[in-house]
Amino acid sequence: MTQDQRRKYSSQVVDGAGRAPGRAMLRAVGFSDEDFRKPQIGIASTWSNLTPCNMHIDGLAREASRGADSAGGKGVIFNTITVSDGISMGSEGMRYSLVSREVIADSIETAAGAEGFDGLVAIGGCDKNMPGCVMGLARLNRPSVFVYGGTIKPGADHTDIVSVFEAVGQHAKGDIDLIELKAVEEKAIPGAGSCGGMYTANTMASAIEAMGMSLPGSSAQNAVDDTKVQDCQAAGQAVLQLLEQDIKPSDIMTREAFENAITVVIALGGSTNAVLHLLAMAHTMEVNLTLDDFTTIGQRVPVLADLRPSGQYMMSELVAIGGIQPLMKMLLEAGLLHGDCMTVTGKTLRENLAEVAPYPDSQDIIHALNDPIKKDSHLRILYGNLAPTGAVAKITGKEGTRFSGTARVFHSEEEAQARIIDGTVTAGDVVVIRYEGPRGGPGMREMLSPTSAIMGRGLGDSVALITDGRFSGGSHGFVVGHVTPEAYEGGPIGLIENGDTITIDAESNEMRLEIDDAEMERRRQAWQRPEPRYRRGVLAKYARTVSSASEGAVTDRD
Ligand SMILES: CC(C)(O)[C@@H](O)C(=O)O
Numbered sequence: 001m002t003q004d005q006r007r008k009y010s011s012q013v014v015d016g017a018g019r020a021p022g023r024a025m026l027r028a029v030g031f032s033d034e035d036f037r038k039p040q041i042g043i044a045s046t047w048s049n050l051t052p053c054n055m056h057i058d059g060l061a062r063e064a065s066r067g068a069d070s071a072g073g074k075g076v077i078f079n080t081i082t083v084s085d086g087i088s089m090g091s092e093g094m095r096y097s098l099v100s101r102e103v104i105a106d107s108i109e110t111a112a113g114a115e116g117f118d119g120l121v122a123i124g125g126c127d128k129n130m131p132g133c134v135m136g137l138a139r140l141n142r143p144s145v146f147v148y149g150g151t152i153k154p155g156a157d158h159t160d161i162v163s164v165f166e167a168v169g170q171h172a173k174g175d176i177d178l179i180e181l182k183a184v185e186e187k188a189i190p191g192a193g194s195c196g197g198m199y200t201a202n203t204m205a206s207a208i209e210a211m212g213m214s215l216p217g218s219s220a221q222n223a224v225d226d227t228k229v230q231d232c233q234a235a236g237q238a239v240l241q242l243l244e245q246d247i248k249p250s251d252i253m254t255r256e257a258f259e260n261a262i263t264v265v266i267a268l269g270g271s272t273n274a275v276l277h278l279l280a281m282a283h284t285m286e287v288n289l290t291l292d293d294f295t296t297i298g299q300r301v302p303v304l305a306d307l308r309p310s311g312q313y314m315m316s317e318l319v320a321i322g323g324i325q326p327l328m329k330m331l332l333e334a335g336l337l338h339g340d341c342m343t344v345t346g347k348t349l350r351e352n353l354a355e356v357a358p359y360p361d362s363q364d365i366i367h368a369l370n371d372p373i374k375k376d377s378h379l380r381i382l383y384g385n386l387a388p389t390g391a392v393a394k395i396t397g398k399e400g401t402r403f404s405g406t407a408r409v410f411h412s413e414e415e416a417q418a419r420i421i422d423g424t425v426t427a428g429d430v431v432v433i434r435y436e437g438p439r440g441g442p443g444m445r446e447m448l449s450p451t452s453a454i455m456g457r458g459l460g461d462s463v464a465l466i467t468d469g470r471f472s473g474g475s476h477g478f479v480v481g482h483v484t485p486e487a488y489e490g491g492p493i494g495l496i497e498n499g500d501t502i503t504i505d506a507e508s509n510e511m512r513l514e515i516d517d518a519e520m521e522r523r524r525q526a527w528q529r530p531e532p533r534y535r536r537g538v539l540a541k542y543a544r545t546v547s548s549a550s551e552g553a554v555t556d557r558d
């Protein structure tokens with residue numbers, strides 16, 4: 001491919017006498033005559049000092065830019081936003097979390113679309129960054145690579161952010177005092193990097209690597225490590241190679257690649273957010289993926305990783321034994337991955353895995369296929385009279401696979417949290433948290449505070465929680481989220497009354513409100529939509545455009 005063919009977009013901005021004003025501007029940011037003849041590589045950085053997940057990404061962006069320069073391109077760094085779920089969780093501000101995914105995708109599309117980058121590297125840290133970046137790259141469909149900022153190291157005594165959330169529940173129960181709670185708070189977050197278990201950030205990074213949009217190994221690296229620096233430089237270089245071969249996201253993010261991503265997420269015991277984000281990414285790439293694909297794939301893929309929140313180990317411990325590449329090789333050899341998928345190395349998944357060595361014999365983080373932690377998926381898609389268009393449950397089996405209990409209904413996360421903490425919620429209850437959906441919240445908050453409070457209070461196997469909101473990757477217990485249609489749209493979750501019996505069955509994949517159809521209809525007639533919580537600003541805009549959680553909660557429908 002000629003240099004000019006590789007400058008499909010930047011040539012429109014910098015070539016010819018008429019473009020002198022644009023070149024004048026670019027000279028001021030460091031372009032030389034020679035640079036105008038190079039492909040421009042946009043480096044989307046989610047750097048921010050507001051969260052440890054992203055506080056090191058400015059340095060990583062500079063490494064990626066150097067990598068692009070060294071391969072004959074011209075790297076141009078630009079920034080997009082991030083918000084931190086670990087900080088906003090349980091507050092009004094958490095309504096902005098899922099919204100930030102759209103803002104990130106929109107801003108990458110906007111900056112690259114306006115400036116004429118020929119290729120891109122996008123670097124994400126906190127969990128919504130990852131799908132946000134990839135959605136931006138997919139919309140642009142220019143040769144590009146995603147880089148994960150890397151995982152945080154464990155805090156002292158094997159703690160992490162979820163340890164702090166669960167300590168809040170232990171404190172409420174009286175098991176630990178304020179001094180002990182503060183000690184957990186002080187030791188859990190030792191520096192830069194994304195939340196340390198198989199929570200949403202590590203889940204999505206792994207999914208994206210499995211999908212072929214990150215370099216092999218990228219998703220399982222420590223944030224502060226030479227391997228991450230090398231990954232960034234290599235990503236900058238890889239974009240130039242992708243330009244040469246004209247390999248675009250649409251060549252990589254195929255239906256089979258999404259199936260690979262789902263397979264790896266299940267094997268890792270990953271976050272329920274993967275369902276939402278993969279549906280959204282597929283929508284962006286115009287790949288036909290539905291909730292039911294998670295069921296079909298989930299029937300044949302076991303959970304193999306003993307990682308938090310349901311298991312014991314942290315991501316950095318998986319990094320130490322070789323990351324997810326040996327796992328992917330195991331899955332490929334078992335016929336569970338499509339080996340012919342193209343990746344950002346310019347090679348297929350099978351070619352990338354050819355030289356990968358197996359895990360050391362001594363490890364017990366990743367179980368063998370004949371000794372799974374769970375023989376099928378922990379991510380269950382439930383239907384029934386409570387979720388006519390689907391819901392997403394995380395059922396590891398540790399808390400059982402069937403739950404029948406008495407509804408205790410709350411109209412917000414805060415209300416529910418207060419009643420869990422003060423002991424009103426007791427064994428046998430099904431906590432219902434509604435009006436937390438994408439549109440009704442708005443923003444579909446993550447219920448990590450209530451699920452952690454339930455665990456901390458020792459009610460993990462005797463209380464279930466259902467919501468039209470979503471969960472953190474750190475949530476565990478008997479939990480069902482993404483209940484659709486959401487309450488604000490008139491969904492049956494809005495018709496539950498205190499004292500009703502609710503049955504959740506993760507074997508038959510059903511969730512039922514035990515009332516007859518006539519009673520359901522009577523309640524439906526009496527239901528009234530509440531006033532929206534926001535009338536102006538980004539949350540109101542979001543509520544007006546967002547689709548159902550069962551469709552990925554996207555805002556750019558046709
Ligand atoms: C705070 C967490 C654990 O990062 C959460 O937001 C997640 O979704 O995993």
Ligand SMILES: [Mg+2]
Pocket residue numbers: 085127128200446471472473
């Ligand atoms: Mg999150």
